[in-house]
Amino acid sequence: MxxxxxxxxxxxxxxxxxxxxxxxxxxxxxxxxxxxxxxxxxxxxxxxxxxxxxxxxxxxxxxxxxxxxxxxxxxxxxxxxxxxxxxxxxxxxxxxxxxxxxxxxxxxxxxxxxxxxxxxxxxxxxxxxxxxxxxxxxxxxxxxxxxxxxxxxxxxxxxxxxxxxxxxxxxxxxxxxxxxxxxxxxxxxxxxxxxxxxxxxxxxxxxxxxxxxxxxxxxxxxxxxxxxxxxxxxxxxxxRARPGHFFGSIGIAFGVIGTAIMAWLLIAKLGFGQDIGDRPLLLFGVLALVFSIQFLTTGVLAELLARTYFESPRAPSYLLAPGSEPPGQHGERPSSGGGSPPGAADA
Structure with missing residues (x-):
């Protein structure tokens, strides 16, 4: 046998x-x-x-x-x-x-x-x-x-x-x-x-x-x-599919920090009568809020770009020389089996 x-x-x-x-x-x-x-x-x-x-x-x-x-x-x-x-x-x-x-x-x-x-x-x-x-x-x-x-x-x-x-x-x-x-x-x-x-x-x-x-x-x-x-x-x-989460998380973190700082300074000003105009903490709080707004808006823009990317055709990262076969020229990919691949002779 x-x-x-x-x-x-x-x-x-x-x-x-x-x-x-x-x-x-x-x-x-x-x-x-x-x-x-x-x-x-x-x-x-x-x-x-x-x-x-x-x-x-x-x-x-x-x-x-x-x-x-x-x-x-x-x-x-x-x-x-x-x-x-x-x-x-x-x-x-x-x-x-x-x-x-x-x-x-x-x-x-x-x-x-x-x-x-x-x-x-x-x-x-x-x-x-x-x-x-x-x-x-x-x-x-x-x-x-x-x-x-x-x-x-x-x-x-x-x-x-x-x-x-x-x-x-x-x-x-x-x-x-x-x-x-x-x-x-x-x-x-x-x-x-x-x-x-x-x-x-x-x-x-x-x-x-x-x-x-x-x-x-x-x-x-x-x-x-x-x-x-x-x-x-x-x-x-x-x-890649949710860049707003990345930038948004950073923006929220800065927002929480900036809000807490400004709230504390407000209490110090109104409740205790302290002078806060020349305190470095005020500048840091303002910057934290500005950073928060920047990261949040960047996240929104990144989401728009991601949506555009996934919905649009993607251009190749290379360009073939004249006379070289373009991708997909040979049509359907043949199934498994012995012998030579048909149509592979025109490189």
Whole structure:
């Protein structure tokens, strides 16, 4: 009696952003195509060139021409940043599962098949990599990353040890529920936690390799951007749909303080005949009431902006170069199954 044939794996879209990675682009594409050669389902590789000026896009297009049914190249008009490049890839993807890799060859594509299987076995919506043995300089990369990861875990409550790892696998239906902007790619697990249960977000050890070509786009200055980005994430997750609660709470607190001060000064003036005109407490009370009015009116304006945001179409955070395929060009996303994805040849 023959053994049962395993069902086909879900259609997998692999998104890789590139910016001035001419030395690594072709090799990374070759590694991905080799690793996924035995994948049991349909797959595609989306290479997003983020405005490179070193010939990266031309090398990617040459590789795509050799396997047009598998590889698609998106070229952005200028350098919009890694977050926008990833969003462009998400918009153009058709897979039931979506994987991400960095374009510097430090992430190992060989981790992808195992991570896909683990995501399905553990019934997760996101499985992110953990670079347990990082091949980076300690003081310039590793130490700032450890501090940033600890701070993000503390503020957001999402217990991920390595937010900066570029190797991730998602369920497409969940990832497409969020929009990435600014430099928020580091906080993708936090955004995902906003649309699914934190218990459906997992982490697994992955390989990390030293950079052998090109120049790193990360430095110590990136660590200082984490704090303002983290504050923005905290605000959007807690108060995006109700910003009036945030500003209103502060306004009410100042109002209570200002009212109490002014009431006390009124009693001191009328009841005890004290001179309050030159008392610093009077100035503080007046300022507290002014702050209260400002925060309350800001809350009302923020509510109006939030309503406008949720009711209006959202513009993309990137712009494709002429001749590059627009998101959604290929129509319906195909269902799971073996073979090549139809209509994927015109990157």
């Amino acid at each position: 023959s053994e049962p044939v395993p069902p086909p794996a879900p259609f997998l879209s692999v998104i890789v952003p590139f910016f001035n990675e001419a030395e690594n682009a072709e090799k990374l594409v070759e590694e991905v195509t080799t690793v996924l050669g035995d994948y049991r389902g349909m797959w595609e590789l989306l290479c997003v060139d983020d405005g490179s000026d070193d010939g990266t896009a031309e090398r990617l297009e040459r590789k795509a021409a050799t396997v047009p049914e598998r590889i698609r190249v998106l070229r952005l008009r200028r350098n919009f940043g890694q977050t926008a490049a990833l969003q462009a890839g998400i918009d153009a993807s058709r897979g039931e599962l979506i994987a991400m890799l960095d374009g510097d060859l430090q992430n190992d594509p060989a981790d992808l098949p195992r991570m896909v299987d683990e995501l399905l076995e553990r019934d997760l919506d996101l499985l992110t990599g953990w670079r347990r043995n990082r091949q980076d300089g300690y003081f310039l990369r590793l130490l700032p990353s450890k501090i940033a990861n600890a701070l993000i875990r503390r503020v957001t409550g999402v217990r991920i040890r390595d937010y900066g790892c570029g190797t991730k696998v998602f369920r497409g239906e969940v990832l497409r529920r969020i929009r990435l902007f600014g430099e928020m790619h580091r906080f993708i697990p936090v955004w995902i936690a906003g649309v699914t249960a934190p218990s459906r977000i997992g982490e697994t050890p992955v390989h990390h390799r030293p950079r052998t070509g090109g120049r790193s786009k990360y430095g110590l200055s990136r660590a200082f951007r984490v704090l303002p980005d983290l504050l923005a994430v905290f605000f959007f997750l807690r108060y």
